[in-house]
Amino acid sequence: MLLLAPAAQLPPSAPLAAPRVVTASLPQGDPLRGSVLLLGNFDGFHRGHQSLLDEAVLQGGGRPVGLMSCEPHPRSFFAPDQAPFRLTTPRSKLAVAADCGVGFVFMPRFDGAFAGLSPEAFIKDVLVARLAVSHVVTGPDFRFGSSRRGDIELLDAMARKLGFGVTAVQTVQQAGERTSSSRIRALLAAGDFKAARACLGHDWLVETIWHSKAGLQLHPMLCRPKPGIYRARQGRRGGSAAALNIAISADGSIRSTSPGFRAEPGLLRLQARVG
Template identity: 45%
Template sequence: MLVYRGYSRSVPTPVVLAIGNFDGVHLGHAALLARLTQVGRDLGLPPTILTFEPHPREFFAPDSAPARLTTLREKLELLADLGVAQAMVCPFNAAFAALSAEDFVEQVLCQGLQLRHLIIGDDFRFGRGRQGDFALLQAAGRRLGFGVEAMHSVVVEGERVSSSGVRRALAGGDMTHAARLLGRTYAMDGQVSHGDKIGRQLGFATANIRIKHNPLPMTGVFAVEVGGLGERSLPGVANLGIRPTVGGTRPLLEVHLFDFDRDIYGAHISVRFVRKLRDEQRFPNLDALKAQIAADAAAARAYFKL
């Protein structure tokens, strides 16, 4: 996938385009992107997405912005897997937020992206004060020479698929429902780094991953499957949180892989959360923590039938 930062320089060729935050890249996004890639094939143009960094709600209300489901890297990788050829990532700052809907269309869509056809979700709004809507885009398209279409929402078991719905499922520990909305098991990716070795002292060596999601979309102890260390996924147990028993303050993902003893520092791995075992909690001492980790590992092994 080609990634362009900002719209000051035009992409080299006209595009078919989808616009959105695409947080989590759920089934609703997948349906929109399937249509995008089909139109791209029909018109012989690269399927392209326009997204924003940071999330607009993080810019306007950082203290109440929702937890991100995916980092920018995770999101772009998922979009590439769904056939997106190009991404334009626009910095969402004061200048960008101040663009009128008309200026957004002319400067970003037409000049920056050479737009030929646009596909949006049915709730898409844009421009200063969210003044732009589907009708404005249709009128602009007739004037400036691009097509526009809106996709209806995807519904799963009576629920409209949305990033908010995925967040609710994760926060409630319902990994099965989150996977139902995403179309895959929820995962976090990252590089294995050196930690404080407390897990090793307790008899459970862990792969430590510094998480860029802050706030976290969920916390707790989970049965997990880890990809990126060979041809098959490896089972394990993981804690996602701040580790209150040892005075932690920063989000950390700690993964103990079963029956595994390799040096994997520096490896980039994907941790898939298949079942929540319990909430994160503070223990009175390390002995109590060690006993609970043993119980968690046993519960995860039982889940995987190991």
Template identity: 40%
Template sequence: MSFQSDAPSSRPEPAAVVLDLDKPFPADWRGAVLALGNFDGVHRGHAELARAAGVMARDLGTRPAAFTFEPHPRSVFRPEEPVFRLTPPQLKLELLAEAGLGQVFVLPFDRDIAAIPAERFVDDLLFGRLGAAGLVCGYDFHFGKGRTGSPEMLQAHCLAAGVPLRVVPPFAWQGEAVSSTLIRTALEEGDVARAADFLGRPWFVRGLVAHGDKRGRELGYPTANMQLARDCRLRHGIYAVRMRIDGAWHDGVASFGRRPTFDDGAPRLETFVFDFDGDLYGKRVDVAFVGWLRGEAKFDTLEALIAQMDADSARARDILAGTPPFLP
């Protein structure tokens, strides 16, 4: 089962517009305040961009929108080293809508797009075809051929065109500048609580529940099995989690890794949902990571494994009992 990201959500419905530079743009696409960025993770810093775009749009009597790229540029230039995506495209759209950017302009990124000079990108696309009423970007936003586009370059072009620009400075949380890189590093270390602090919510994944090898059921711990994206570099180990099933969150404990006691196979997420006996096969669910329990380990006997699973479940219950409930 491959990672999926197009499940229904209770979040505001995003309006994604995929830009085709070979076709005319409808007139009603024009006139928005555009927040520019990749927005992977839609973290606290991105929320600050969305807030700034909303304020500018209200002042100008128009609407805010996001302008982003897909796929991530590194996937184009370094496909052998794909970036660990915090939010696949559909989740990114949903989270941007939740942050107040319900309209999202998505520019399909390839080498041809990367070769567009930054000046032409601004004057022809942002000002010319999209008629941006204003622009908002982060202090480190770069774009265009050779990444020569910068906040300073945007400032010069906006002044010449009479278009307002807001450059959002680094957004600090707990004394550190929030970034997607910082969050990826936290997840690679298994520190999901730290990642949640900088995201502003627990990091979660979405996928279809698939049939597994049924070992968990035989051990008294039937699990919902999911294959995550190949670029996922979450640390292998055991986590306290919550799973969203049909819009409702349920507590659980999950293992992400290669199952060294059994087959040492491809990484897989296996979630045991506490006090739940419904059929999950084929359902699309979200799994939110709340707390780190321990690293993956190989056990010499099934009895030792079951004893550890009992201890993991008890500890996960304690962590989740002290974690406020999630909204649907």
């Protein structure tokens, strides 16, 4: 039966170890079979995504809770030459998922074969045969399968026949607008970091790389925020790293004059734009 649930309000989860990553299927007897699965892209794991997780925990009744998030991002697969747009890399996505309490991530490779699955095949072959889900949670506008033909009504109708539940969670709004990854990207580009962080519901966790000529850089997958000075901490949530100011340029280069800054690749939590 399809349930349209309001966004659940649960206390934030404590930081946890990295979630288990599943790329293909779960064997018979695996403890993750029968889990509750969140469906979507989950770029940034913003407040809307967190509301799905809260609802999944409520529906799960103690069963494992995970999310499905393909790699590469479907948008990258269909338009590989576009400018960097992501809020998370695979590494930072797993770190944020862990901090929010996700138990596992189903991360299938998004290629021609996966993109070509019919909606019916996705439900039967992936959700049921590969994962044996007991319940799925998603947003009301979730689309899936080749040509995005699958919708929440088809998912619910087939779920009732195949023996698992479906919950669609109402859209989360922030300042009167729908919370989405696209909106957060636009806010970052415009320099409204405060509003972007409010939509995320947490620090923006970015991955950095080291370039032999340019030095420390935002990972090339990531969207570029408006150039400026940002308050940041190194490492994941819950760490003891001191706050410092870093400068991010238009090309993603990062520099800092703070004595405690280690110019080495890793994870940075951006907390505010200060100049």
